[in-house]
Amino acid sequence: MIIAQISDTHIALGAPDADQRLADLDLTIAAINELAPLPDAIVHTGDIAHNGRHEEYALAAVALAKARTPVYVLAGNKDDRANLRAAFIRGGYLTPDFDFVQYAVDRYPVRLIALDTQSFGNKGGFCRRRIEHLTRLIQADTTRPIAVFTHHPPFLVTEGPDPFHFENRGAMSMLSNVLGRSRRVVAIFSGHVHRAASGDVDGIPAMVMTATATTLRHGQYPAALRSLPVYQVHRFDSCWGFATETRIASRGSAVRF
Ligand SMILES: [Fe+2]
Numbered sequence: 081m082i083i084a085q086i087s088d089t090h091i092a093l094g095a096p097d098a099d100q101r102l103a104d105l106d107l108t109i110a111a112i113n114e115l116a117p118l119p120d121a122i123v124h125t126g127d128i129a130h131n132g133r134h135e136e137y138a139l140a141a142v143a144l145a146k147a148r149t150p151v152y153v154l155a156g157n158k159d160d161r162a163n164l165r166a167a168f169i170r171g172g173y174l175t176p177d178f179d180f181v182q183y184a185v186d187r188y189p190v191r192l193i194a195l196d197t198q199s200f201g202n203k204g205g206f207c208r209r210r211i212e213h214l215t216r217l218i219q220a221d222t223t224r225p226i227a228v229f230t231h232h233p234p235f236l237v238t239e240g241p242d243p244f245h246f247e248n249r250g251a252m253s254m255l256s257n258v259l260g261r262s263r264r265v266v267a268i269f270s271g272h273v274h275r276a277a278s279g280d281v282d283g284i285p286a287m288v289m290t291a292t293a294t295t296l297r298h299g300q301y302p303a304a305l306r307s308l309p310v311y312q313v314h315r316f317d318s319c320w321g322f323a324t325e326t327r328i329a330s331r332g333s334a335v336r337f
Contacts, residue, residue, distance in 0.1 A: 081190050083227065084112045084119040084149075085312040087271030088291035090158065091140045092130035097295040101130075104294050104309040104329075105143045111329035112311065113148045119313065120188055122147055125271035125289070126156025126231030128164060137167035155181040155198045156231040156272060180210055184217045190266070190316050191224050193217050195255075197232040199247055204232025204272070206251040211258055218262045225266040227314070227322070228259060233270035233288045235279040240298065245272060256281045267322040269314065275299040276326065287312075287324060 089105045092098050112122060124144070129136035144151045153168050155161055161181055165174055175183045180196035195214065199205030218226065234255050236243040246252040259265045260282025268286040275298040277288040289312045291297050309329045314322045 081188050081316040082117065082119040083190075083192070083314045083316075084115075084122045085125060085229075085269055085289055085314060086122060086292045087125040087289050088127040088156065088274055088293060088296065089124070089140060090127055090130040090291070090293050090296055091136045091143075093133065093135055095130065097293075100295050100307075101293045102139060102143065104292055105140065106146075107331070108292055108309045108311050108329040109143060109147050110331070111327070113146070115313075118149050120149060121185070121192065122149055122151045123192065123194070123229050123269070124151065124153045125229055125269065126154040127158045127271065127291075128153060128156070129160070130158050132158060132160025132163055134163050134166070137163050141167045152185060152192065152194060152229075153181075154194050154229055154231050154271075155196050157198055157202050157204070159198065161196075161198065178213055180213070182210060182213055182217075184220065186221065189224060189318075191221055191226045193226055193228050193265075195228060195230045197230050197234075197246070197255075201247070203244075204230075204234075204246045204251070206246070206255045211254055214255075214258055218258070218264065222264070224264070225316075225318075226262070226264045227316070228265050228268045230268065230270045232272045233277070233279070233286065234259070234268065235281050235286050237273050237277040237279065237288060239277055240273060240275060259284060266316075267314070269312075273298070285322070289326075
């Protein structure tokens with residue numbers, strides 16, 4: 081199974097780099113479309129829109145609809161749950177009976193569980209209701225491995241100004257305990273930090289990918305890469321688990337990989 085991950089597109093209206101952010105998303109989807117084999121799924125780990133506006137989601141939805149493989153979206157701290165839900169409800173995977181953007185995708189050999197770590201401010205949160213919902217999602221299948229996707233990384237990212245991306249340690253450790261106890265979660269993939277990082281959550285390998293929006297990336301990139309977005313490809317092998325590759329999105333990058 082192959083999953084492409086994109087994140088933090090921050091589609092905005094009126095920002096000085098608004099056109100670039102949209103171009104970065106377009107180019108990334110075009111590059112993923114050229115991969116052979118095509119990934120089984122694309123997961124956007126949140127901060128789809130910068131101001132949570134309908135019009136921003138409309139632009140993002142048009143760009144994501146060009147993907148040749150199913151796309152699943154998460155809510156980041158910049159997203160508006162109601163507007164996000166309205167823009168992507170037709171995908172059929174957003175649970176109508178739960179007000180958080182939290183769901184499982186059961187159509188693949190690896191189950192995908194998308195978590196909603198949105199809270200009131202920039203940092204992440206996780207409450208009892210989401211924990212109970214996550215526990216039910218995990219228990220719904222006892223045979224397949226699970227890849228978990230979050231916007232805020234539930235582990236310390238020691239590069240950057242602040243290693244801690246949750247409001248409080250209690251919420252983060254409550255979440256990591258549930259994930260660790262499951263014994264079925266084999267990887268955790270996140271966004272939010274706008275720079276690449278890796279770590280672990282209760283022994284589970286965990287990674288953060290940088291922002292798809294090139295103007296919002298942190299960290300150092302060679303000059304030739306400055307206007308080229310990157311995305312991640314996570315390949316699952318039943319013996320070895322996930323192997324992750326960071327790929328550069330550019331026109332005409334059609335490759336067997
Ligand atoms: Fe972001």
